[in-house]
Amino acid sequence: MSSQTFLLDGKETAFVTGQMILEAARAAGTLIPTLCYLKGETPTGACRVCLVEVAGARSLVAACSTPVTAGMEVRTDSERVLKTRKLIIELLLASGTHDCLVCEKNGDCRLQDLAYACGIQTMKFTPRNAGYPVENENPFIVRDFSRCILCGRCVQACNEVVVNRAISFGYRGSASKIVTGGDRPYHESECVFCGQCVEVCPVGALTEKKARWTGRPWETEKIRTTCPYCGVGCQQWLHVKDGRIGKVTAVEDAEPNQGRLCVKGRFGYDFIYSEERLKTPLIREGEGFREASWDEALDLVAAKFKEIIQKDGPDAIAGVSCARSLNEDSYQMQKFFRAVIGTNNIDHCART
Amino acid sequence: MTNSFADFKKAKMIILVGTNMTEAHPVASTFVKDAVLNGAELIVMDPRRTELANMANVHVPLKVGSDVALINALMNVLISENLYDRKYVESCTTGFEELKKKVMEYPPERAAEISGIPADAIRELARRMAAIKPAMLMYTLGITEHICGVNNVMSCANLQMLLGNVGFECGGVNPLRGQNNVQGACDMGALPNVFPGYQRVDNPQAREKFMKAWNVPSLPEKPGMMMPTMMEGLTTGKVKALYVFGENLANTEPDIHHVEHCLQSAEFLVCQDIFPTETTRFAHVLLPAAAWSENDGTFTSSERRVNRVRTASAAPGEAKPNWWIFKELAKRMGQEWTSASAQEIWDNELSVLAPSMAGIKYARLENDGLQWPAPTEDHPGTPTLHRDGKFTGGLGVFKAIDWIPPAEVPDQDYPLVLSTGRRLYHYHTRTQTGRCEGLNDLLSEETADLSAADAADYGIAHGERISVRSRRGEVVVRANVTDAVPPGLVWMAFHFREGCANWLTNPVYDPITQTAEYKACAVQIAKLR
Structure with a gap:
């Protein structure tokens, strides 16, 4: 089975049965650009950016969702492919607000990268007016629908990856929108704010609110x-x-x-x-604390411990280590208790 | 965990006991859900109908604290109907006859009375468990936070060994650890009976080895006190000084009134933390520490994976790394420690002294870390323990175990069971999450979760403020009427000081581990007048 081949841009290339053109090409080192493709999940073929030319096929096909067959002749770089890809990007650019200058995603945007890679210099089509208002009420995620290209990666991530099932495609045609149940804002929906939708969004439609302008x-x-x-x-x-x-x-x-x-x-x-x-050592004074130097605070702890060891023995001192801090911190603390104080009275919240 | 998180998504059958992963270990739960979408069977044993119970093939809403009885009955059926893995039991385990004798005392009918799960459902469940191999069992604090926590853990192990599921990918017994580095703190020997790498302090060879490494003439051989004994010791004067590093005991321990009395009794209390907390109020000296992203070092996760932690920002003011503070204190008490960074501590001390981690060095931890045991520097790490049923200690040991009820069960005065746990949007006592912008917007107060049936009985409306009272204390919180909680149960968390479940919880402990019974005590609820 592994000996099966197909022709990729004129080069004989191996593939595995069931593999899509996109994956077989990637395995062979040919990168076909994508927008909606989410690795490991069912391909949707939504964005059409990965269109390639297959000899004998009626039209261009989506590489992400077309299985390779033996002997298939695939072109990823023909003039027809490049022209169509450019047209798709031009249409996407006109589908909403894509003003990179003020977009949080500037510099980390797949659409921006593809527009650049396709050599787009002017806006070929008049951008559509933003249909839905920006949702900014929840504490963590800004949903800017005017920047959404409806690639569906967020929907897949929510439903197939983290399986929180909070969002899906809503409405139809030019009114299409990614919606929660009842099209409510995130914080009034099933959303649990894992942010996986933001993680996979290829454009500036979903961004971290706290990260803005940082x-x-x-x-x-x-x-x-x-x-x-x-x-x-x-x-x-x-x-x-x-x-x-x-x-x-x-x-x-x-x-x-x-x-x-x-x-x-x-x-x-x-x-x-x-x-x-806490920014400085503190020493108790009456009902409150006063600031102290490290030297003063550490000297006081050491002196008090020495006094207790002398008076009551090392087992009169006990320590609780931290299950949140570093391994090296816990190592040091148990070493301090065993080797310096001389007791095994060292524990942490190990069992809770 | 005997196994790895990477197994979750590939598992064929998953058995969850006392674990609400979607809230306490959210990312792990996504892999369980992926497995279900891939066709895996999911069995959820939990008194509450958790999110994952909603996705399960079978939800087993056992009564709080009935785990041993139910698992014994499952094993009774597996043995009676000859559904267990006889070959595995014969070649890989010991103690089967004692186990058999014991579980024969637990026919499904008896377990049904204790657990509330009908006898036929128990039989059906046992058959279902035996039908798919291997099955992966995960548990969390629903198992351990009982006076019979150790027995509950043993019962999970008994069940998985009887089914022949231990030692294989996508099998095993897998406790998910609650804190990022609770595994690591244990591995490092922050326990009263073992040095780093679980080498016993009462073993003379081990002491000899550490005396030499640490350059000291002697080391104490008597195992020390566990935390609850330390706390009691403060009130009796047996313990004069307590050093609390990064724990907020005044909120996390059961029966807050008592805990605060213990802390108040300390002759000398040192707290080392990143924030003032309810616990640091009692301190005599308070030492400011560097936090998570202000340190280089390592955490060890539930799957025994040692991961790197890296510095991204500077600690505020005079705050210092914790390891530095201990080193400075040692110096002031007459010992010069040479290691001067986390990497030096790990590479030159810990990994040299702990055989199971001898092969783990910082240079090997750049990417995905390593899972111990990794005894040599060319060892790839160990994703699955007890491979092919060859147990680390020789044979897998079955333990015959009897069921006991929780220490405090409902009665006429306190007719409801209180069980506690964690919620998604906060972490423990909110020392950290309470100071993150946004999280308080998503969850701003504690609630008492109760069933619609109980709410109706008491005339309580959803969102109404009610009193929850135990023999230890009382809180006033809003009622959260939910179908996730069965009648007879009240469920609360410990994230908020006001309304913290630990004003109510019962300070009784497992005799071996001294884990408190956070999962079961008796309460009464009342409308506010």
Whole structure:
């Protein structure tokens, strides 16, 4: 079976039975552009950007949803393909508001990239007026329907990836819209704010509200880390500008989360900037606390511990470590209790 | 977890016991849902009709605290009807005869009385479980937070071994850990009886090894106190000083009035944290720590995967990394520790001292981390424990277990069961999530979740403020009338100080682990006059 081949831009190319043209081409190193394609999920063929020419076929076909057959002759770069692709992008550009200058997605937008790659210089068609107003009432996600190209990636992500089933296509024809049940705003719907729709949106239709104006993609550094909440250990990208996290996204293809996050992982990062953070050592004074230097605070703790060890023995001191902090922190704390204080009275909330 | 998160999506059958994954482990739950869409069977054993119960082939709404009886009856059917994996039991396990004798005392009819699940439904469920192999079992705190938590865990293991499901991809016994690094804190030896890598403190060879590594003349051999014993020790004077690092005990421990009395009794309380909390109010010294994104280091997830944590921003003011604080304290008490970064601590100390993590070095953790055991530097890590039923300790051990009821059951004065847990939009005592813009908009107060039947009995309307009272305390919260909760049960969380379930919960503990019975106590509810 693996010996089956087809002709890809004139080159004999291997494929596996059941593979779509898009996947077989990608495996062979030929990148066919896409907008709606969501890796690992059922192809929808919605955006038509991946159209290719198949010898003998009546019209151009969507590479994402057309299975390869043995001996099939596929052209991904014929004049007809390139012209059609350009026309599709031109039509998409006219389908709503695509004013990159003021769009949060500028610099990280598939439509913008494709318009550039197709060499589009002017707006061929008059843009359609924005039909639906921007939804901005919920705390985390801005839904700008005027920028939505109805590719359906968000619908697939919500229904097939995270299976929260909060959104689907609504209305018909030029009135089409991505809707929640009853077309209510997100915060009044079944939505649980995992933000997977934002993660997969290829344009500026769905963006993180807290990330607005915190930095353009080319100004930010992406730092990989591990989520600080539950025990799943999701892998995150922190988008950092000038030492400040502007947004958090999931690491694609990473174990264990495979490009997914939940509401806390995606939107629960800004506690670190709270004004209530403890910023200096504090020592009790009457009913309150007074600020102290590290030297004074640590000397006091050491002296008090030494006094208690001398008077009551090391087992009169006990410690509770932190199940939220680093491995290395817990290692140090148990070492401090065992090797310095001389007790095994060290525990944490291990069982709850 | 014996297995990995990557197994979830591929599993053929998933058995969830006492785990509300969609709220407590949301991303893990998406893979369970994917499996269901792919055709996997899903069995949810939970008193509440959780989101995943709505997607399940079978929802088993057992009574709170009846797990052992129900699982014993399932095993009774598997053995009586000869549906268990005889070959696996014979070659991979020990203790079957004792188990058999015990579970024969639990015919489905007896378990039906205890659990509220009809005898025929129990038989049907056992047959269903035996029909697909392997099945993957996941549990969370619904299993462990009982006075019989250890027995509940053993029962899950018994069931999976009897079905021949331990040691295979998409099988196993899989506890999902609640905190990001509760696995790691255990692995690091932040436990009273073991050094890092689960080497026992009462083993002279282990002590010898750590004495040499840490350059000290002696190490204590007597296992120390667990947290509840420490807290009691504060009131009796047995414990004079308590050092609390990054925990908010005043909200998380059962019976807040009592916990605060314990904290108040400390002669000297050191708190090391990133925020002032209800616990730090009692501190004598408060040390400011660097937070999550202000440190380099590692977390270890439920699947035993050691993952990197990286610095993205600077700690505020004078706040310092926690490892640095301990190193400085050690210095002031006469010991110079050489490791001067998290990487040095891991690479030069921990991985040298803990054999199961000997092969894990920072240089190997750049991408997806590594799952221990990884004993050598060319070891790829271990996604599945007890491979092919070859148990780490030799044979899998069946334990014959009897059911006991929760310590406090409903009576005339306190006629309802209170069970507790976590909700999606907040994390624990909201030290962090309460300070994230937006999350309070999605969930701003605690509620008492109760059934429509109970609400009607008490004349309570949805959203009305009611009193919930136990023998320990009283809270006033809004009623959330929901069909997720069965009659007779009130369900609450511990995210908000006001209305925190722990004003009510019962400070009784599993005798082995000292895990508190957060999942069951008796309460009364009343309309406010």
